[in-house]
Amino acid sequence: MTSQDIRSILNLPQAGPSTSAPKKVSSSAARKPDGISRELYALIGDNAPSLAQAQASLAAVKYRDRPSLKKKVHWEWTPFTPAARRDNPVRLGHWTRITDADPESIEYFGKFNLQSPSVMEYSQFEYDQHLQDSDWTSQETSYLFDLLKQYDLRFIIVADRYEYKSPTGQTKKRSVEELKDRYYTICRRLIRTRTASDPTAQQQLIHAYNFDKSREIKRKQYASELFHLTAAEIAEEEALYIEIKRMEQNERRYRADRDDLMRTVMGFDSGLITLDQSNVDNILGVDKNKKRKRMEEGEPAVQEPPPPKTAKDSAAFDAAHCIYRLPPPPSNPQSSHLASKHPVHQAVHLRSSKLPLPKPTAQIRITEMLSELGINATKLVMPTRGNIEMFDSLLQAAGSLIDMKRQVDRVEQELRTVRAQKEGLLPSLDANRKIRSESVASTDTSITRRSRPL
Amino acid sequence: MVYNGDEVSALVVDFGSYTTRAGYAGEDCPRVICPSFYGYTDSPTNADANANVNSNGEPSNTTNGNGNGDVDMEGDGSEQKIEGAAEATVNGGDADARTKAGSGRRYFVGDDGVGVWRPGMEVGNFMLDGVVNDPEPAGTLLHHILHNRLSVDPTEHPLMLTEPAWNTPKAREMLTEMVFEGEKMPALYFGSAGVLSAFAAGKPTALVLDVGYANSSAVPIVDGYALRAGTKRQPLGSSLLVSQLHHHFTHPTPKRSFPLSLLPRQLIAKRDPTPDPGLQPKPLLRDDRAPHTTASWKLWAENNVVENWKEACSEVVNYKGFDFQTAQDLPQALYEFPDGYQQYFGEERYRFTEMLFDPKNYFNQSIEPPATLRATTTTDHSHSLKDLVSLSQLVHDSIMACDVDVRGALLQNIVVVGNTSLTRGLTERLDVELAALMPSQKIKIHSPTIPFERKYASWVGGSVLASLGTFHQLWVTKDEYEEHGMNIVHQREC
Numbered sequence: 001m002t003s004q005d006i007r008s009i010l011n012l013p014q015a016g017p018s019t020s021a022p023k024k025v026s027s028s029a030a031r032k033p034d035g036i037s038r039e040l041y042a043l044i045g046d047n048a049p050s051l052a053q054a055q056a057s058l059a060a061v062k063y064r065d066r067p068s069l070k071k072k073v074h075w076e077w078t079p080f081t082p083a084a085r086r087d088n089p090v091r092l093g094h095w096t097r098i099t100d101a102d103p104e105s106i107e108y109f110g111k112f113n114l115q116s117p118s119v120m121e122y123s124q125f126e127y128d129q130h131l132q133d134s135d136w137t138s139q140e141t142s143y144l145f146d147l148l149k150q151y152d153l154r155f156i157i158v159a160d161r162y163e164y165k166s167p168t169g170q171t172k173k174r175s176v177e178e179l180k181d182r183y184y185t186i187c188r189r190l191i192r193t194r195t196a197s198d199p200t201a202q203q204q205l206i207h208a209y210n211f212d213k214s215r216e217i218k219r220k221q222y223a224s225e226l227f228h229l230t231a232a233e234i235a236e237e238e239a240l241y242i243e244i245k246r247m248e249q250n251e252r253r254y255r256a257d258r259d260d261l262m263r264t265v266m267g268f269d270s271g272l273i274t275l276d277q278s279n280v281d282n283i284l285g286v287d288k289n290k291k292r293k294r295m296e297e298g299e300p301a302v303q304e305p306p307p308p309k310t311a312k313d314s315a316a317f318d319a320a321h322c323i324y325r326l327p328p329p330p331s332n333p334q335s336s337h338l339a340s341k342h343p344v345h346q347a348v349h350l351r352s353s354k355l356p357l358p359k360p361t362a363q364i365r366i367t368e369m370l371s372e373l374g375i376n377a378t379k380l381v382m383p384t385r386g387n388i389e390m391f392d393s394l395l396q397a398a399g400s401l402i403d404m405k406r407q408v409d410r411v412e413q414e415l416r417t418v419r420a421q422k423e424g425l426l427p428s429l430d431a432n433r434k435i436r437s438e439s440v441a442s443t444d445t446s447i448t449r450r451s452r453p454l
Numbered sequence: 455m456v457y458n459g460d461e462v463s464a465l466v467v468d469f470g471s472y473t474t475r476a477g478y479a480g481e482d483c484p485r486v487i488c489p490s491f492y493g494y495t496d497s498p499t500n501a502d503a504n505a506n507v508n509s510n511g512e513p514s515n516t517t518n519g520n521g522n523g524d525v526d527m528e529g530d531g532s533e534q535k536i537e538g539a540a541e542a543t544v545n546g547g548d549a550d551a552r553t554k555a556g557s558g559r560r561y562f563v564g565d566d567g568v569g570v571w572r573p574g575m576e577v578g579n580f581m582l583d584g585v586v587n588d589p590e591p592a593g594t595l596l597h598h599i600l601h602n603r604l605s606v607d608p609t610e611h612p613l614m615l616t617e618p619a620w621n622t623p624k625a626r627e628m629l630t631e632m633v634f635e636g637e638k639m640p641a642l643y644f645g646s647a648g649v650l651s652a653f654a655a656g657k658p659t660a661l662v663l664d665v666g667y668a669n670s671s672a673v674p675i676v677d678g679y680a681l682r683a684g685t686k687r688q689p690l691g692s693s694l695l696v697s698q699l700h701h702h703f704t705h706p707t708p709k710r711s712f713p714l715s716l717l718p719r720q721l722i723a724k725r726d727p728t729p730d731p732g733l734q735p736k737p738l739l740r741d742d743r744a745p746h747t748t749a750s751w752k753l754w755a756e757n758n759v760v761e762n763w764k765e766a767c768s769e770v771v772n773y774k775g776f777d778f779q780t781a782q783d784l785p786q787a788l789y790e791f792p793d794g795y796q797q798y799f800g801e802e803r804y805r806f807t808e809m810l811f812d813p814k815n816y817f818n819q820s821i822e823p824p825a826t827l828r829a830t831t832t833t834d835h836s837h838s839l840k841d842l843v844s845l846s847q848l849v850h851d852s853i854m855a856c857d858v859d860v861r862g863a864l865l866q867n868i869v870v871v872g873n874t875s876l877t878r879g880l881t882e883r884l885d886v887e888l889a890a891l892m893p894s895q896k897i898k899i900h901s902p903t904i905p906f907e908r909k910y911a912s913w914v915g916g917s918v919l920a921s922l923g924t925f926h927q928l929w930v931t932k933d934e935y936e937e938h939g940m941n942i943v944h945q946r947e948c
Binding site for chain 1 (some may be wrong): 463677854931
């Protein structure tokens, strides 16, 4: 039974082309190259061409014609004129291949010949009308233009070669600025006098030929001064540059830190940005220190709660649920309006975590004292508002107590020393004081010495 | 297919104070390099007189590079035989012409000219202060190069000659005559050596410091034009250095109780190496040659020996203010002279080259300098022997004489060329010294690493320029020369 019979039974259309596809595969599979086992060849698959096939296609690549060595190549010495010298012919020669002589080949290089920039030209009439100059004679002007033409407007070289022999027999040298000034003045005058179709283009051209001689001379003076700097001057300049860079960087970092801090802690802008940009002098180190101190003093003042601004209808709700709201932080008059409109989000936190920490020196003694009293120093069992306030006042009282104790200890110690002195057990107080005053004096000098380079 | 387009097979000849270079334009290396020194004998009859001098049958081909065998086979090496081997003398009708013009003087030029010992041969140099001074030997050498070495028909090839930035109109006219009327060449062009050296380094704007044989010169180049204002030169080069070294070697020193003979190979028959360094050698001399050796040839040969020592041994210390009295621990090098003397050389290798950077302290004025160096006088653009300045100062002065706007570009493109610049450590030292002179400026020194590119930089640049198609409009042709005369040569310059 063939597939045709099955198709006729199932009323399927006769598919002619489909039968040819598997046939093709089998035919390509049958073309197994020699020297390779059938199993291995089957593994290669259809789409990977064998090396032999690849090489067969490679052989079909057409190489460029190799010069046939059998053909005799005839070279001949032919005279010609280079393309660069059409106007001024010279008979030079070179060896050319006669077999495919091509006169165009010489022209081929002609297109690389340079055309020099155009130098303005003037007529004698124009010179008499507009271009008169007390310092320049007509002959010298034309001498200048000849040189400019010869050296393609390279003024530095023209000035180097400039040796005008005046009719009186003197040779004259002129500076680059003089030459430029004369040429550009002539150009401007010529453009202005000649009628132009487009006035704006004319103005542009005049502008392009603008030349300020005195300014140019001044510029060159400044530039030449740079060549005479000594090593010490350069070192100083560099040090100053580094210093100002460092200051700028410090200022920027400080500002960023402050902004960050103000935003996270209090949720409003520090307002320093405007302050800094308006006042550039503030980048000096002394001012910076002052400012930092001022800001540190200012911080606790800001923390004090201003009059509450909560909505009246929510007050009853709050009272019922024992909710005590902190007033929103005051909007800094200097900060941007954006900050007041969109207060910075504050994360949820325990108010107890905002308790001021006791001084680190006194902390250990406070903890000791609290443990004597039987109170946990780190955590309250019931941290309500009232409890926290009481705990805070307790800590403050403990702190002041410890301070007081320390003072008393010191006074007692002094008392004891004086008493001992009286009995002649210790050296006199005067000697002691002398030593101290000396050490103070020495530290003073060191401070002044350090402050000078700043 | 473009084969050789507008190539015109030009020749480039570069006359230098020490060597003359010649070759085809477009090639990367000169084909012919021969000394600019020439030998000459004045009496036209000395050839007969010499026949019996050399009767022991040993022609002086000790330095003969060709090593032509036929000379040895011939046996009694007379003047003519040597001449034939060397191919150096002007021959045939040309020689007669020269003899008529130049009062019976015979010239020996080329590789085998001055380097071959000939009885009674004097030595001269046709260059003076970097400029071709003596047309006759220069013409002979040009003829030798064109006909014997390159073997070309001069009427077919345009010629590019190099000239220093301070070339005189007289020298230029002389060379033009030589080329158009002597050799009948179709076209000529004078390339400024400094500009060509800059082109060889691939820079249109550069400051070229050329430390050569007779002179050291600094030439500022802007857009391919040498600026006259900043061109500075002084006779501080290999020649002066060698004369100082020559004095040092030919006089006893605290460490050496005897003077060195500095005998060249041509005057030594046999020598045995001394068993230990520092001993006085006892070479077997060629006594037959001694009475017929002229003083000028002897000096040339001795200077050559010193020059070889200089090239092999000398170095420059890399910072200023080195104390040669106390510092004895400089690296030593063993060198053997042709007469067999060998020694470890230490501070001498460094002390004399220090003259290049500190002529005030290290140039010994009491030693008679070569007479040719006295030709340079003190002007705005040159220093005489009396007031030499250091190389770094020369560069500094040259740059400061230029317009402010180009100084920066020049400092960034300092090209150091010339044979003496190959002294080890010279460019490094120059960098240090320039940085001290101009601390505010960025300085970049470019010096080719391949020795011949530095020695023959101006030839290489000429080869590049003459092979460019756009260059052809600059040739001065023979027709133009005949029509306009010398003026056209002076006009067309680069």
